[in-house]
Amino acid sequence: MDLHLAPTHLEFRDQLRAWLADNMRRPWREELRDPATTEDGLMEFRRAWQKKLYEAGYLGMDWPREWGGRGAGEVEKSIFEEEMARAGAPPILNTLGIGLLGPALIHHGSEEQRRRFIPPMLSGDEIWCQGFSEPGSGSDLASLRTSARLDGDHFVLNGQKIWTTFGPWADWIFVLARTDSKDRYGGISFILCKLDTPGVTVRPLRQITGESEFGEVFFEDARVPRAQLVGQIGEGWRIAMTVLAYERGAMSLAASVRYGRDLDCLAAACKEYGRTDAAVREKLARLLVENEVMRANGIRTLASFAEGKTPGPESSIEKIYWSEFDKRFRDAALDILGPGGQLLRTSPDARPDVDWAREFLWSRAGTIYSGSSEIQRNIIAKRVLNLPQDAR
Numbered sequence: 001m002d003l004h005l006a007p008t009h010l011e012f013r014d015q016l017r018a019w020l021a022d023n024m025r026r027p028w029r030e031e032l033r034d035p036a037t038t039e040d041g042l043m044e045f046r047r048a049w050q051k052k053l054y055e056a057g058y059l060g061m062d063w064p065r066e067w068g069g070r071g072a073g074e075v076e077k078s079i080f081e082e083e084m085a086r087a088g089a090p091p092i093l094n095t096l097g098i099g100l101l102g103p104a105l106i107h108h109g110s111e112e113q114r115r116r117f118i119p120p121m122l123s124g125d126e127i128w129c130q131g132f133s134e135p136g137s138g139s140d141l142a143s144l145r146t147s148a149r150l151d152g153d154h155f156v157l158n159g160q161k162i163w164t165t166f167g168p169w170a171d172w173i174f175v176l177a178r179t180d181s182k183d184r185y186g187g188i189s190f191i192l193c194k195l196d197t198p199g200v201t202v203r204p205l206r207q208i209t210g211e212s213e214f215g216e217v218f219f220e221d222a223r224v225p226r227a228q229l230v231g232q233i234g235e236g237w238r239i240a241m242t243v244l245a246y247e248r249g250a251m252s253l254a255a256s257v258r259y260g261r262d263l264d265c266l267a268a269a270c271k272e273y274g275r276t277d278a279a280v281r282e283k284l285a286r287l288l289v290e291n292e293v294m295r296a297n298g299i300r301t302l303a304s305f306a307e308g309k310t311p312g313p314e315s316s317i318e319k320i321y322w323s324e325f326d327k328r329f330r331d332a333a334l335d336i337l338g339p340g341g342q343l344l345r346t347s348p349d350a351r352p353d354v355d356w357a358r359e360f361l362w363s364r365a366g367t368i369y370s371g372s373s374e375i376q377r378n379i380i381a382k383r384v385l386n387l388p389q390d391a392r
C-alpha cells in the first residue's frame with residue numbers, strides 16, 4: 001500500500017488550493033453565521049457554488065468526460081474532498097444526485113439517460129432527492145409499498161416517501177417502487193420522477209435544528225414515462241445496493257480533516273476558559289486518537305480504490321466509525337464547553353468558531369441515515385466477518 005501522493009497528484013492539489021483561494025468568498029461557517037442568511041438563500045448560494053466548481057472542472061471527478069465528468073480517479077476525488085474540508089468550503093447542493101444517482105446511472109442507466117441527466121446534475125441546474133424510505137420501511141427497505149403500475153408507456157405511482165433530504169428544494173426524485181407485489185426483492189424498480197409531475201406533493205418537515213431540509217413526498221396517480229425507469233423492471237433492489245455502497249463509501253479522510261479543525265477549536269476554547277485539568281486533557285487526547293484511527297481507515301479505503309476496487313460491504317466499517325465518533329465528539333464538546341456550548345449560532349454570545357449546538361443536534365442523525373448503526377453491524381457481521389445469521 002503506497003501512501004505517498006504522486007507528483008501529478010501534488011500538482012493537482014496545489015492547483016485546487018490556488019483555485020479555492022481565488023474563488024471562495026469566505027468559509028461556509030461564516031456564511032452560516034451571517035444574520036442576513038435565510039435557508040432559501042443558503043440553498044441558492046450552494047447551487048451557485050456548485051456551478052462554479054463544475055465550470056472549473058472539479059465535479060464528477062472520477063466520472064467519464066463524455067458525460068461531463070473529469071475522467072480522473074478516486075485519488076483526485078479524495079484530494080478534492082480533503083482540500084474542500086481544509087478550506088472550510090461550502091457544500092454543494094446536489095449531494096444526493098452526484099453522490100448516489102450519478103454512480104447508479106453510470107453503472108445501470110442507459111446511454112440516453114446518462115446524456116440527459118448527468119450534465120445538469122453536475123452543474124446544479126437539476127437538484128435530486130432520494131425516495132427510498134417510507135413510513136414503516138426504513139431499515140427493512142424491501143418492505144416498501146409505494147407502487148408503480150405499468151399503464152401503456154407510463155408508470156402510475158402511488159404511495160408515500162419520508163425523510164426525503166432536499167425534497168423541498170429538489171427538481172427530481174429517484175424512487176424505489178413496487179412493480180410486483182409477490183416478489184419481495186425482485187418486485188422493486190428504480191424510477192426517476194420530476195417533482196412537478198401532477199399527482200406529486202412535497203411537504204417540508206421541520207427538524208430539531210429549526211431547519212426544513214427534509215420533506216415527505218406523496219404520489220397520487222402520478223404518471224411517469226416508462227423511459228424514466230433505470231435498468232429493467234424488477235432490477236431496482238440491485239441498483240439500490242450499488243447506490244447505498246457509494247453512500248457509505250470513503251468519507252473518512254475529508255471528515256477527519258473537519259474533525260481535526262474542530263478539535264483544534266475545542267482545544268483553544270479549553271485554554272481560553274482555563275479548562276486544562278487532566279479529565280479534559282484525557283477527553284481531548286481520546287478524540288485526537290480516534291480521529292487518527294478514522295484517518296488511517298480512510299487511507300486504507302483510498303488505497304483499495306487506487307488498486308481499482310469498488311466499494312463493498314467493508315464501507316459499513318467507515319459509516320459506523322465516523323457516525324458513532326461524531327456523536328462521541330459532539331457529546332464531549334458540549335460537556336467541556338458547558339452551557340455556553342448550547343447557544344445557537346444566531347445568539348450574539350455563541351462561540352464564533354464552531355456551531356457546537358447544531359453539530360450536537362445533527363450528530364444524532366448520522367447513526368440513522370444511510371443505514372443505522374445496528375444495520376451496519378449486521379452487515380459487517382454477515383458480509384465482512386462471515387458470521388452466521390442470528391436466530392430469530
Ligand SMILES: Cc1cc2nc3c(=O)[nH]c(=O)nc-3n(C[C@H](O)[C@H](O)[C@H](O)COP(=O)(O)OP(=O)(O)OC[C@H]3O[C@@H](n4cnc5c(N)ncnc54)[C@H](O)[C@@H]3O)c2cc1C
Nearest residue numbers: 130131132133137138139163164165365368369370372374
Ligand atoms: C437525517 C436523515 C436524512 C435522511 N435522508 C433520507 C433520504 O434522503 N432519502 C431516504 O429515502 N431516506 C432518508 N432517511 C431515512 C433513513 O434512511 C432511515 O431513517 C433509516 O434507514 C432507518 O429507518 P427507520 O427510520 O424506518 O427506522 P427503523 O427501520 O424503524 O429502525 C428503528 C430502530 O430499530 C433498529 N433495527 C431495525 N431493524 C433492525 C435489525 N434487523 N436488527 C437490529 N436492529 C434493527 C434500527 O437500527 C433502529 O435503531 C434519512 C434519515 C435521516 C435521519
